Amino acid sequence: MLYTCIIALCFFIVLIGLFLTLYHLKQSTKNNNTEQPKFSLQYPYAWLIQESPSLIITTAFYHFSADSQTDYGAYLNGLLVLHYTYRCLIYPFMVDWKCRNSLFSVAFAFQFSVWNGLAQCAWNSFFQPEWAEKTDTENWLNALGVLMFLLGLFTHIIADIQLVHHRRVSCSCTIPKRFLFSLVTSPQYFGECLQWIGYFLAATSPPALAFALFTICNFAPRARNIHRWHCSVEEGNRKALIPFVL
Template sequence: CSPPPPPPCSPPRCCCGRRRSRLLAYGLVALGAGSALLLRFVPMPYGRYSSPRFGCPLPARPAWALQELPSLLVPLALAACGAAAGRWPNRLLLGGFVLHYLHRALIFPFLIRQGKPTPFFTFLLALLFCVYNGYLQGRSLSNYAEYPSGWLKDPCFIAGELRWLVGMAINIHSDHILRNLRKPGETGYKIPRGGMFEYVSGANFFGEILEWFGFALACCTIESLAFALCTLFILGSRAKQHHQWYLEKFEDYPKDRKILIPFVY
């Protein structure tokens, strides 16, 4: 369930570009795996795990918007001059990636009510990741990914797009639940309930992982699969940390609630 291999490279510069893109994809997987290993010992310094030792605190809203912005702007810049960006499969796939980060960079930050300050080190890591991955996905879909004429009707594309859509909806709905746990004037943490939180502690993470694996299925590229795996490694580790924190924090936390995958894990 994958598009046919691209034709031989011409000119040679194109071959070098494709090889470099694949190497960057392998590097992204290694980055995700390394981060997951590190997160087993050091919680991600963000939100409830923030600490002054990870740099000066930055206001939550502008920090979030700025760190996510490269994943929106870099692909758009690459699409403006990409040889494959005018083809409909490439347009729709790149459009889905851009739509996600349009929400994350320009809408989500302004929905945050009382976000905790973001340590500079955390902000810098997120910014670099968005530059890296924004370039990787944008370059792949605007220059190298080639699809047959009937790709938009292919079962892989349709199934992948549906999973992407469902995953994005779960992610947005779960974030909505988290934002509205506390009433105005309330402080402290509460157990999230409703939606996918009835099944897993990391409902927002589950939605985003499902979203990017759907994206990878629709794209059928090494670069998109690398992003999905990296997301799984990092968000899976964060979901486990959250789950353990909830169990330690709340005696009445639902014992049958899984970590990340409903009914499984």
């Protein structure tokens, strides 16, 4: 029964990703409208609320599923705790307090965080085999995935810091020009895509695959729109999402 529910959640996650792809593809340019939503929350509170389920769920599974999860499953849940500690407790207080997010977006993201957190952690706690039980090829693949996860996490944290700092000191609609910003318009999205593809290689589970696909579906078209908008206001040779490629 639990296995069936997790697989159903995986299809749900992918469907949401496809929906977001269609939504973003309809946006030919980045929305530069400064008008705030009528019903909204300041960015820090919005991010804190919408990401809190992921942190609570991953932390709970990490600490209270010791009897059922393998050591490797606990390790994967620990990676999730690491990511969502940053995303929930650090990043919200870096962003601009003047910006606001609509209550609908917050509610949508909150609900998604619940379902995705449950799918990832339930699989890691009840269905993830021990590292020693895998073949050498699987172990190397998992190790590569962990490395990609950490590299992607580092990339999007540094990109977040640069972007937040740039917006505070610059009144223009330009983007930074150092680090990966010299190569791509949205290195923060590149870092997240790299991170969750790496997590899929580390976990090799249906929920991890679903979330990796969701991340690509969500961020790739957004990076395309942002790149087109920035190309219309300033020149540059940077790519949209993947350095030297796309």
